[in-house]
Amino acid sequence: MKSMKMAVVCANGKAGRLIVEKAVERGIEVTAVVREENRSSTQNVIKKDLFSLVPEDLAGFDAVIDAFGAWTPETLPQHSSSLKHLCDLLSGTGTRLLVVGGAGSLYVNPDHTAQVMDGPDFPEAFVPLAGSMGQALDELRKREDVRWTYLSPACDFRADGG
Structure with missing residues (x-):
């Protein structure tokens, strides 16, 4: 039986490292895509931005799992540009792109007019991040040339399990 082959982009990040660890535990052949020294639990590495x-x-x-994250006001637009780049690379291939997104862009009503980030309990500090990730998701929804899945962890998701 052929082993599944998976790449985790930004494998040194909190979510990326956990994804690599769990995939390796399950016998998946994982390649970490990292900019610097590999800190994940796989020996297969692509060292590249x-x-x-x-x-x-x-x-x-x-x-291919996209575990990219940007947190500062000047880097938030990279949620869209990085996702577009990955989509362009995978366009027309059979490779599934799994994107680790955010819960802020989830719709909370049947009309799809209100999102989690619009709610009164959503932390104000995370609104810019949620908006940026939501914009990237909106752009992704227009792509018909890529097999993609968008994963929305819970608002209180902590990659360290804490």
């Missing part, structure tokens, strides 16, 4: 990846880097994987 996400924005420097080319189609050949992601060829042959059954799935």
